[in-house]
Amino acid sequence: MGFMDRLLRRTSRLDEASGEATQRTTPVQAISSQTGEGEGLPDRWYAPQDGSRDRFVGADGLPTLRLIPYRDMGGEYVLRLCEDDTGLLVGPTDRRLPRAGIYISQLRGEAHHQAECRAGNFHPGDPVRLVREPENPYDPNAVAVYDATGQYMAAYVNKQKARTLARLIDSGTEVEAISIRGTRPGVGCDQVAVLAASPDVLRHLLSQRPAGAPRPAHER
Known part of the structure; x- marks a missing residue:
């Protein structure tokens, strides 16, 4: 079983075991948002457009992001990018992503x-x-x-x-x-x-988030 499968199964178990966990992963009500890629998600969940073209490029040249399981507004589990040091989500159309490969x-x-x-x-x-x-x-x-x-x-x-x-x-x-x-x-x-x-970048994105990293913004 792959790493992402384990994460998805763990998230599903949390949904079943805890009302609090279910509340965190239940699709949110529609809220007008630009940063949320037209999904009606709160802007505060997403990395802001702060003018930094290389925001997602680390000192080692690898992205400062990881992929996490996420349940969208239709209840479907997908993968979404999450920033390591802030826990903010990154929308799939963010124009800074190609700079990070x-x-x-x-x-x-x-x-x-x-x-x-x-x-x-x-x-x-x-x-x-x-x-x-x-x-x-x-x-x-x-x-x-x-x-x-x-x-x-x-x-x-x-x-x-x-x-x-x-x-x-x-x-x-x-x-x-x-x-x-x-x-x-x-x-x-x-x-x-x-x-x-690239293989190196993809392997990095699929690795576990750093120890002590803040929880993803939508789970707070």
Whole structure:
């Protein structure tokens, strides 16, 4: 069982065992928010746009972030970035993430691949394959996303992120990816989102948060 699976199971047990824990992870009521990526989440939960382009880059060159399990407003468990020293969340469209070597994309076209989405494993935290399609007639920068077996295609990286990822992949840069939103095989899958990064960065993001780090903002 992977680290993120253990975290998700631990969070589920907290929900069952404690009313307080359930309150912390229950989807919040809609609150107007810009920082919350249009999800209606409180701004105070998110790292502010403070003008620091390298806010998420540590002295060692690795991100000052980790991935944590998070239950969205629809009750679905996903993975979300959390800042080490503040516990603040970081939205998937934060423009500072590429500076830290992190590329997140909500996929496009899942509706055309429903059977494959259901058959493949796109569970949060599990690896996925990025496959370039330079001959794609609709987009020469197209990047398709398959499950780890390479058999089942979920959809395509959105065009804006595909340009960046295509350039990295075509240059020979090693890029790995995981699902941060999706489902296990046999479960209907309406939305898939992926996070791509170098192997070192991805391994770092999946590691446990530092000892003594503040609790994630949405759990306080």
